[in-house]
Amino acid sequence: MxxxxxxxxxxxxxxxxxxxxxxxxxxxxxxxxxxxxxxxxxxxxxxxxxxxxxxxxxxxxxxxxxxxxxxxxxxxxxxxxxxxxxxxxxxxxPLVHVAHRALRSLAEAGHHPVVIGRKGHVEVNGLVEDYPEASVVLSEADIDALRWRSSFGVVTQTTQPVTRVRSLVDHLRRRFPDSAVHFRDTVCLPTKQRQEAAIQLAGECSVVIVVGGQRSNNTRELVDTIRRVCARVHQVETAGELQVDWLRADDTVGITAGTSTPDAQIEAVEARLRGWDGRYS
Ligand code: SF4
Known part of the structure; x- marks a missing residue:
């Protein structure tokens, strides 16, 4: 392996x-x-x-x-x-501050504030609490439910997948063809790098292990992104959660991890995978 x-x-x-x-x-x-x-x-x-x-x-x-x-x-x-x-x-x-500044400048310019992100996520709450009129969208159905405005000012939760963001901005433009859509891409660079690297990894591997907390939004997003390329993807918080029947001797196993995962957890998972000889002791 x-x-x-x-x-x-x-x-x-x-x-x-x-x-x-x-x-x-x-x-x-x-x-x-x-x-x-x-x-x-x-x-x-x-x-x-x-x-x-x-x-x-x-x-x-x-x-x-x-x-x-x-x-x-x-x-x-x-x-x-x-x-x-x-x-x-x-x-x-500082990259969350960038998103806050972008939303403020769009709202102050008179555009209806829209955040692409997960309702109730702590970062999204921080973004919209100062703008009670703001809309939070995560799907085309959320955009379909918006009412017409002459202009929209759109930012993103920093950990959203870029592909989803682009497709939702396109959908917003199609849904309101006579409205102006001002978009600021505030997905942070570390998220973009991890998403791109995960897609590349998924293309090279027969199975991918994603290390991160079950309640970590960006870890779950990594799992969803990888699943589109590699069906055999598993999320674990610790090395002890790895299961023998996930792996075969001829597998190429990829490892990635969310932005909240400590190095020690990644290293423990990697060490256990490298020590795999058809079973775990
Ligand atoms: S994922 Fe990390 S780098 Fe990106 S905005 Fe959040 S804390 Fe900052």
Whole structure:
């Protein structure tokens, strides 16, 4: 069996920076992270063991220092944190800030704000909370349900697959042919690199293992992207979840991972695959 890695995989710089900021600030003083830093149970457990709190509800936060995650928050939520007298530890990814600025400039120019993304995802909430009129779309049916506007200003959740984004923007233009559609591509570079590398990997492999948390949106998107090229794709959080009957001796097995997956988890999965001799001990 041959094992190969995607050219780009695993933790992005935004998550790495947020994690190291949480660790250094958490070592200095009591710290609460507002919401999950990453959707990866191992990382969250390690933070908990280091005495760092994770709390989704601002009203329940008991520490002075509050960390904003890489996913970012709305201006409204940031103001609410300040009003409670907290010291803010800001870990919003600069590429999420790019999406916020793009949406603001489109809305201020009078275009109806549209976000291509998953309703309820923390990054999408942060984008739209300051624009109650904004629409969030993830499918052609969502676009069909929009009402006519003279102009739309469209941005994307940073972790959306580029192919979906392009096809939805095209659909919006077809659905409202006499409206202006102003599109800003705010899918981040690490996501694009991981998606492209995953497609290439899927074309070279007979089976692909995607390492990442079950609740990680970008990990699930990687699985969906790969499945269009390679039907034998499996998602695992840990090496222990690998199953013998997924593999054959003549397989070429590809490994990729979501942007919230720590290096150690990828390495453990790779080591177990390389040690495979028809069974696992
Ligand atoms: S996925 Fe992209 S936008 Fe999100 S934290 Fe990573 S680099 Fe930043």
């Amino acid at each position: 041959t094992v190969i890695r995607a050219h780009h995989l695993g933790m992005c710089f935004g998550v790495r920076d947020a994690l190291s900021l949480a660790q250094s600030e958490g070592a200095r003083r009591p710290l609460t992270i507002l919401g999950e830093l990453v959707h990866n149970p191992t990382v969250l457990e390690n933070l908990r063991k280091a005495g760092i709190h994770t709390e989704p509800e601002l009203s329940a936060v008991r520490t002075e220092a509050v960390m904003i995650t890489a996913h970012g928050v709305s201006d409204r939520r940031l103001a609410a944190v300040r009003e409670r007298g907290h010291q803010i530890v800001e870990a919003t990814c």
